[in-house]
Amino acid sequence: MRLKQWGMVAVIGVLAILLGWSTQAQVVKRSQGGLDDLTMASGRVRVPQMVVPAEQVRLEESPMAAPGERMVFEEWDRFLTENGTAWSLMMDRRTGYPALAEGAGVPWVPGRGNGLQLRDLRESLGANGTVTRATLVKLAKGFIRQYPELFGVDPQDLRVNPVSTGEYGGYLWFVQLDRTYHGIPVERSYVVFRVNNGNLVQFGGEYLGPIDLDPLPSIDAETAQQVLAAYVGGLEATDEWVNTGSLSILPLAPGGDDGVYKGQTGQGVEYHLVYTLAFRRAGVMGTWTAKVDAHTGEVLQFVDANVYGSVTGGIYQNSNADPEVVRPLGFVNVSNGTTKVADAGGNYTFSTGTATAALTGKYVKVTDSCGTSSLSTSTAPGDLAFGTSSGTDCTTPGLGGAGNTHAARTTYYHLTDWKEKALGWLPSNTWLQGQLTDKVNLNQTCNAYWDGSAVNFFKSGGGCSNTGELPTVFLHEVGHGLDSNDGSGSSTVGSSESYADINALLTTHQSCIGVNFIPGQQCSGYGNACTNCTGIRDADYTKHTYSTSPATPAQLANTSGFHCSKDSSYPGPCGYEGHCESYIMSEVGWDLAARDLPAAGIDANTSWFIVDRLFYLSRATSTDAYSCPSITTTNGCGTGNWFSTFRVVDDDDGNLSNGTPHAAAIYAAFNRHGIACSTAVNTNSTTCPSIGQPVLTATAGSGQVALSWTAATNASKYLVLRNEFSPSSGMVIVATVTGTSYTDTAVAPNITYYYSVQAVGASNSCAGALAAVKSATPTGGTPPATYSISGTVTSGGTGLSGVTVAAGGASATTSSTGGYTISGLANGTYTVTP
Ligand SMILES: [Zn+2]
Incomplete structure (x- = not known):
């Protein structure tokens, strides 16, 4: 058939x-x-990948060694002669080619890691004489031609991976070139270059060397x-x-x-x-x-292949075990004469007529199996309150349509908030910029999943909560979404489960993933039962029965305590069931933020914010969380292993051979779980000037919060951070400013906002401690003032009627005498067309 x-x-x-x-x-x-x-x-x-130090391979090299292998070593020796010896090389025993080289840095583009001037690389610069993505690609391909035996790949067979190539965080450049063979993509094969503060500090690749096929x-x-x-x-x-x-x-x-x-x-x-x-x-x-x-x-x-796991409305902040709270629905699309997009505080400019909104906006489009949502008003100031209710599944507040459900409001709110957070780190990611489809109240129970283009959540039943009412469930699923769209997929789904769990806990700062998934029932912990989590997994190893037993690959084959079963259709890096094996890396994420960085004397909020940066900025070229040929030979030395990619993001001087600012804490967290790379330089080292900690003041006003702070030593600019949850929850970057004040108008009245500020130095890799969090609850509710533009359209001195005139997304049609008025505009400068 x-x-x-x-x-x-x-x-x-x-x-x-x-x-x-x-x-x-x-x-x-x-x-x-x-x-x-x-x-x-x-x-x-x-x-x-079977990642081993190159020197070990060289010692074992027999007279029978393949000629290719000898050529790799000759090339590496030449590289060391030309670039200094403070470099280490890990090889993949399977391919006989490099997996990851890292070291003291080769100057590529001007940065604080070197003394290069723009004129030194004139022929590689973009049209405006600036360093562009094309500049880096040119340098990368030139490097491959300079040391061809380190790659064994013809540069002509390499395609620029557009998502994983570019500038990240203002001090990193990544170039990822995906491999083809006779024009056919080679899965999981790529070459990667990582540049920190102007210097190439890591390069390597997976599945390198000749293909005979x-x-x-x-x-x-x-x-x-x-x-x-x-x-x-x-x-x-x-x-x-x-x-x-x-x-x-x-x-x-x-x-x-x-x-x-x-x-x-x-x-x-x-x-x-x-x-x-x-x-x-x-x-x-x-x-x-x-x-x-x-x-x-x-x-x-x-x-x-599926991946499971002021406009205001009532939403569940933490889980549906607590009552709903009213929050602004940011970036909602409002139809009011024209289509308007609310700001992050749910505010839009109301003009006379009817304003209508559904639970659909710039970043998230809700599809609810219970029905459609729609709420209208024609009364100034145009407030649209989707309301709150008790109950679950298809229960609504009795307004806003059959699709105004708990799940629709709660997923809309949190997914939009999460997108703002992720865009703060990855502003040019087009998937984050786009509209995510969010399907809720599907007629199944006890699960949720990412299907490659949408997030999907089920109704309550079978002992389980409605998964669209559990924020840590959708912060997990949307993590899978980012993983599929960050440029470099994981080759094992178990790494994607850690990706998704870490994505969730970085927002909530709670180790329990899927809180209230099965009300009243502790999670199993795969042999190491949870003691304080009614969710799916708890990433804090101390909140388990065996509270002194961090998850490691060596435990996977045990018969008691934490252990997993072998699973080839949904594997982690070691080949064990992916959700189970994901505990290893997820616990590293939790430990680093909640345990190891604080142990180094860094305050809690700054520790979490450091891990935000290490995680989001490293996503573009991260693959599997660790390398695991077998559970006794696991390490984090592979090309895209998270230990290696976290360190390149952490570095602040374009030199990995002297360690990184938080190298010891990173090593401690990964090594506790058996997935670090011990041959890396794991000592703390920073060359940043000491950056001060601002003292913040937040003053609530009508429809705004005025922030000001003390100038910090060695600061070039400040990141303004905010959340709507608590003083200790994950922060969203809402602005970058050079002065010492900021007025936040994207706020809803009567809601408490939590703010902090971080000073950043001349290099974006140099940052200070977060200011102590201050809260403010704006008052008011008066809509912003609106303005209008009037004029006349004429031809040869006579007014033209019926002409459509537009400005700022609003429009009007000229009268019989050619006159028009475009109204409902915010304060600003406009160009009137035609
Ligand atoms: Zn999952």
Whole structure:
């Protein structure tokens, strides 16, 4: 049977690549039988980097060593001769090529790590004589041509990864070049360069070295579809193709080696040409995705690729165990003559007529299975209050439509707030800038998931809460969303689970993920039961029965205490069930912020803010949280391992061979969980001038909060931070200013806001301690004043009627004498068109 006739077209194929390749639900999905029971992955699909110090490989090098291996060492020696010896090299034993080099820094662009001037790199500069992304790409490709044997990849086969290439945080440049072979993408293979304060401090790549493979498939996509159809016992009339067959090259382990490669250096990867195909089945949760060998027709993998896990309204702040509180619904779209977008405080400029809003805005669009939402007013000042109610699921306050549910309001509010937070660190990420689809009150229970383009939440039932009413559940799911859109996907879904849990706890500063998921029931902790969490997982190891037992890879195969089961269809880096294995990295995230940075004498809020920076700025080129050929050989030395990428973000002088400002705390947190890299330089070192801590004053007014602070030593500018939760919750960057005051008008009346300020030095990598948090509760509620523009449109001295005139998004039509008035404008400068 052919599926094609019901199929969607292949244009959608791109989607499947973004999906990663496994369901990422909040918890392990309950098997639905049928397709779920068919999920599998060939043992050869797990092909982790075997990261070892290059000197160890060199010592073992036999006279029989492949010529390629010797050439890598000769090239590395030449690199050291030309750039100094304060560099270390980790190699991937599978490929025989570098995994990650790091060291004292090679000057690339002007920065505080070097004495370069712009004129030194004139031929690489952009049109305005500035350093641009193209400059860095040019330098990176030139570097590959200068040291070709360190990469074993032709620069012509490398494509710039647009999301993972650019400037981050104002002091880092990353260049990630994704590999192709005869124009076909090679999965998980890339070259990466990381520049801190102007200096190249890390470079490397995954799955480097020559590929020997016939790039022409032996079977066509239609045959691959038939192979998949046969595998699932036939397709059904309602099945819809999401991907009808896209070609890629997949690295596989030769003969299946269970992660630990024992063969000759450089012989540990086989490249196979594969079709990726995906379909959805009506009534069955999942995006069923297969990889079929395009030469042999073998089904290598079959998995579910979903990722699970003033306008005001009542929302649950922490979980639905507490009553709702009223909060502004920021960035809501309001139809009022024209379409207006509310500010972060839910404020918009009301003009006469009717104003209508749904729970849809610039960043989030809610789709509610209970119905649609819509709320209108024609009374000045145009307040739209979606209200509060008790109950759950489809219960509403009795206004705003059948879709004005707890879940709709609560997800809208928190997802919008989270996007503001993430955009503070990653302002050019187009996925964050766009509108996220948020589906709530779906007619299933006990789960939530990311499906590659939307977040999805279920109704209450089966002993579980409505997952759209649990903020830490959606902060988790949207973490999967960012992971899929940050430029570098994790190669194991277990790393994505840690990504999602850390994303949630950085906002709430609570270690319990999914609070009140199963009311009254502590989470299992996978053999190490939670003692204070009715959610899914608790990232604080002390809040478990074995309270002195941090999760480590070495425990995975235990039979008591924390342990996991092997799972090839939803694996973590060690090949154990991904949600379970994710405990290891998630506990590192918690420890670093709540334990190790405070132990170094840093106050709590500053510690959390440092981890915000390390996490968000490192996302673009982070892959797996750690390398795990086996549970006894785990480390954090791999190319995209989070230990390595956190350190490059932490560094402040373009030199990793002297440590980083918080290297000791980072090492302590990762090493406690067995996933650090001990060969790195793990001592604290900073060359930043001492940056002072401002003293903040916050004064509430009508519709505003006036902030002012004392000037801090060595400050060049200040980040203004705010949240609407508590003095100790995660902060959103709302402004960057050079002076010592700021007036926040994006506030709603009668709501308490919590503010801080951080001084930043001449380099963005140099920052001081956060000012002590001050709260303020603005009064008022008077709408902002509005202005109008009037004029006449004439031709040869005669007024023209019926002409549409627009300014600032508002418009008017000229009268019989050519006159017009555009009203409802905020104070500002406008251009009237035509
Ligand atoms: Zn998840």
